[in-house]
Amino acid sequence: MTDSQRPRGRPRAFDRDEALKTAMLLFWRHGYDGVPVAQLATAMGIAPASLYVAFGSKEALYREAVRFYLSLGRLGIERLQESASAKEGVHAMLRSAAKAFTQPDLPPGCMVGVGALRCAGENRVIEEATAELRRLSAKAVHLRIERARREGELGKDVSPQALTDFFSAVVEGMSVLACDGACRERLLHMADTAMAAWPVVD
Amino acid sequence: MTDSQRPRGRPRAFDRDEALKTAMLLFWRHGYDGVPVAQLATAMGIAPASLYVAFGSKEALYREAVRFYLSLGRLGIERLQESASAKEGVHAMLRSAAKAFTQPDLPPGCMVGVGALRCAGENRVIEEATAELRRLSAKAVHLRIERARREGELGKDVSPQALTDFFSAVVEGMSVLACDGACRERLLHMADTAMAAWPVVD
DNA sequence: TCATTTTTTGAGTGATCCGAAAACAATTCT
DNA sequence: AGAATTGTTTTCGGATCACTCAAAAAATGA
Structure with a gap:
């Protein structure tokens, strides 16, 4: 038994x-x-x-x-909720993505981001299922940012939606840049550059 | 004759x-x-x-x-060189892209960004040709940003490469978000959010 | 009128698409 | 040993892949 x-x-x-x-x-x-x-x-x-x-x-x-x-968890999305601050968590996520998208012996970019963006008409369901996974990742970022706003890390004037969309776009954009041949150092430098858009507290 | x-x-x-x-x-x-x-x-x-x-x-x-x-020129890349400042030019480019990626009667996103990101092995040449077009667009941004640095609009400590990579990623990321169903207003709001990363002059 | 040029279409090329059927092989249970 | 179960392969279907050929059609120039 x-x-x-x-x-x-x-x-x-x-x-x-x-x-x-x-x-x-x-x-x-x-x-x-x-x-x-x-x-x-x-x-x-x-x-x-x-x-x-x-x-x-x-x-x-x-x-x-x-x-x-996704179960490999190399994008650092799950660690987002454990981070001391949303800013640190997002920054770590961007840096994790930069590294994950430029692993030497793996395809460049994000499988979810580039593997099934546009499909043949009969595979519409694949497109949609993959888009749903991207929305799920964005949701995790959204939750962390909303929490940060509740806790006072972010001002009440900032839009969690816009901030979430922005950082989601940066990650997806990094994925495309990686496909185009950008090296890890460039992506890491770019990630740091993106963090300058983090809103300052009043 | x-x-x-x-x-x-x-x-x-x-x-x-x-x-x-x-x-x-x-x-x-x-x-x-x-x-x-x-x-x-x-x-x-x-x-x-x-x-x-x-x-x-x-x-x-x-x-x-x-x-x-590309000849339709709805991405505002060619107007980049005519802009009074690089900051204004890039901002206008992001807003143009947000609108272009959400045209009501056209497919969402950017054709160059999502149309041939990953192809079958025998179509590698298509992948590469499309990647080259993305690099060409990035080159235009790079040129404008380098000029801004020469003219003093940007400090000598900023990296034109990192800033170019960042805004390229934002545009490509907007393209993916549009494919995932983000509306024009969200993308425009996100574009404004991204501009907060523009370096301040010392 | 008639040759020349180019586009048209229908039919068909071999290759490849996703998937299924059938027969055989290897294991467990009785 | 023999039944039951599941994975293995070869083979095959019908559809579709990118692409081509032959012959008819529609224009021009002589």
Whole structure:
């Protein structure tokens, strides 16, 4: 009863998490429309049919891959709520993003930001699901900034919405710059520059 | 000699510029990989073969479409050099972008920013060509900011590169926010917020 | 009228798209 | 040992991919 019994049928011959990581990298680099299932299967070292048994469909695989990406937590969004001040938290988030978007052995930019921005008409649902993840990240920033306003870190005249939109845009923009070849130092310098827009208390 | 003689063969039955505009809208909305040639031809009201005669290939059509998009000049980049101050010029550029990215009857965001960020491996050249256009826009901002530093509008301690990267990121980020459904007023408010990062003179 | 030039379309190229069916293989349970 | 379950592969479908060819159509020049 204590130990889980082994699964019934033939055991899977490949590492499911490793395969998921492979899919994540391909979607990250080439976008949803830019990766055919055959390419995914080949990179995973399995036949397309095995991919369907293990993950269901290309769409389901993408959704799982992007959740896997977010679970890595390299964007520093979850640490936002623990930060002593919103300003410090946002600054740390920008610097984390700058580093995450320029990891040497990973695709540049943010998988959520660039992987499925625009899709073919029949994949509209993928576009929308990915946009929802971006809105979710923005929501976390929004919550921290609103709290800062309640606690007096920010003046009552500042708009949490505008400030949230601004820093969300900076992160997404960093992602694009990274895709265009900007190095880590440039992005870090740019992040510091962006923080100058933080409102001063009256 | 003054009037050009009529072309020799059978006249084209469709308006080439109108067809180009149609292609621009589709690439803008769905990205390069997200629009098949058949869809382009159908939207243009012609057969695929006519498309190839008129434009050469899907890649050539895209390149022409994106040049057409830039020729509309709704991003306010060319007015940057004429502006009295770099600060005013950049601010006007951000506000122009906010409006351009939220035109009611056009796709959201920037065609250059979101239309071909990530492509299939065989379309790498499309990615690179589009990235080059983004770098070209950034170069215009860079030039104006460097001039401002020479003329004393900016202190010698500010980094033109970092400031350029920052405002480029804001524009690209606005483009993503627009794709996610942000309205014009939010983007305009965000643009004003971003200008707070403009360095103060010592 | 007739050759020349260019655009038109329908049909079709091989390749690739996502996904499914079927047969076989490897494991557990009875 | 044999049934049940699940993963494996090969193969295949029907659709779609970017693109091309051949022949007809519509204009000009002689």
